[in-house]
Each structure stands twice: as C-alpha cells, then as structure tokens.
Amino acid sequence: MPQHTFxxxxxxxxxxxxxxxxxxxxxxxxxGVTGPKYxxxxxxxxxxxxxxxxxxxxxxxxxxxxxQPTDEITTIEGLPATVGKDLxxxxxxxxxxxxxxxxxxxxxxIMAAVAKVRQARAAGxxxxxxxxxxxxxxxxxxxxxxxxxxxxxxxxxx
Numbered sequence: 001m002p003q004h005t006f007x008x009x010x011x012x013x014x015x016x017x018x019x020x021x022x023x024x025x026x027x028x029x030x031x032g033v034t035g036p037k038y039x040x041x042x043x044x045x046x047x048x049x050x051x052x053x054x055x056x057x058x059x060x061x062x063x064x065x066x067x068q069p070t071d072e073i074t075t076i077e078g079l080p081a082t083v084g085k086d087l088x089x090x091x092x093x094x095x096x097x098x099x100x101x102x103x104x105x106x107x108x109x110i111m112a113a114v115a116k117v118r119q120a121r122a123a124g125x126x127x128x129x130x131x132x133x134x135x136x137x138x139x140x141x142x143x144x145x146x147x148x149x150x151x152x153x154x155x156x157x158x
Contacts, residue, residue, distance in 0.1 A: 001016040001018065002017070002018065002019055003016055004019075004026075004065065005069040006067040006068070006070075006071045006073055007069075007070070007071065007073065008031065008075070009033075009075060009077055009078025010072075010081055015064065017030060017064055019064065019065035020065065021064050022059065022060055022061070022062065023059035023060075023062045023064050023066075023073070024038060024041075024048050024058075024059040024060040026064050027050075027059060027075065035075045035076035035077045035107040036048040036049070036050050036059055036075050036076070036108065037104055037105065037107060037108060039104075039105070039108075041060045042060070042061065043060060045105070045108075046058055046105075046108050046136060046137040046138065047107075047108045047137070047138070048108055049107075049108035049109075049111040049112045049115075050073060050074060050075045050076075050108075051073070051074040051075075051111060051114075051115060052067075052071055053071060053072050054072070054118065055115055055119075056111060056112050056115035059073075074111075075107070075111070076110060079091065079110070079111065083158055088110070088114065088154075089154045089157035090113050090117075090150070090151070090154040090158070091110060092154070092157070093150040093151070093154035093157070094110060094150050094154075096150070096153065097149050097153065099143050099146045099150050100143070101141035101143055102140070104140075105137060105138065108137050109139065109147060112135050112136075112137050113150075113151045114158075116131050116132075116134065116135055116151070126155060132151070
C-alpha cells in the first residue's frame with residue numbers, strides 16, 4: 001500500500017492507503033477526523049469543505065495522491081488553532097447568531113466562510129454581497145440569512 005504524507009491541523013501525518021482514495025475518507029475513516037461531513041461525494045453540497053494551504057476545497061473530490069507532504073489541511077477541528085483560541089471568531093459568531101439547526105452542514109459552512117473572508121481581504125476589500133453569492137454550500141435547513149449575519153459579524157473579529 002502506498003504511503004501519503006501531509007500536514008493535518010498543524011501536525012504531519014502519514015497514511016497507508018491506495019492512491020485513488022478520496023481525502024474525505026482518509027480524514028474520516030483512517031484518521032478519525034469527522035468534522036468534514038459526507039454529503040454528495042461530488043463537491044456539490046460542500047458539506048466537507050476544509051482548507052488546503054488556507055483555501056477552501058472539498059476533500060470528497062480530491063484523491064489523497066494529489067497531496068504533497070508540505071500541503072496543510074485544516075478541518076473544523078483545527079480551525080481554532082489558526083487564531084490561538086478555543087473557538088475561531090467564525091465559530092463564536094455561529095453560536096451568537098444561532099445559525100445551526102440540524103448542524104450537519106455547519107463545519108463546511110464555517111470553513112467556506114473563513115476562506116471567503118480571507119479571499120476578500122486578499123483582494124483588498126471586506127466581504128460583501130458578491131462574495132456571499134460565491135459561497136455555494138448547501139444548508140437544507142435554510143439558515144442562509146443567519147449565516148450571512150454571522151459571517152459579517154465574524155469578519156470584524158479576525
């Protein structure tokens with residue numbers, strides 16, 4: 001079995017899995033990281049959204065062989081460490097704005113939101129309506145209004 005090494009939530013990991021195994025299954029089934037959720041397996045629902053090198057991506061669509069040893073994967077479990085707190089400001093805003101109903105999509109929603117705020121700032125502006133429209137994560141409970149409010153509030157905190 002081939003070995004694959006990458007950085008997960010700040011620590012290097014090595015797994016023995018076939019090259020074509022999707023990263024989502026490596027995270028969940030091999031490494032026990034269950035924050036990224038399985039929804040569609042096609043990168044459409046984006047319930048599994050995590051970060052690779054600081055950018056949002058869907059591990060359900062990426063074979064583990066696509067990763068390099070220097071690639072840094074951050075899941076919802078590792079997000080607070082990126083700001084050195086118990087919770088990331090986006091997670092705090094999610095609680096303050098009572099965003100979650102069923103909660104299934106929320107880790108992916110939060111990871112997408114953090115990446116989008118960072119992307120907007122890198123482009124020289126604060127997050128706005130056009131940026132919100134680019135977030136494609138699906139929430140079956142329909143809490144989109146509260147999601148936008150939480151993102152707007154959290155963006156002021158990091």
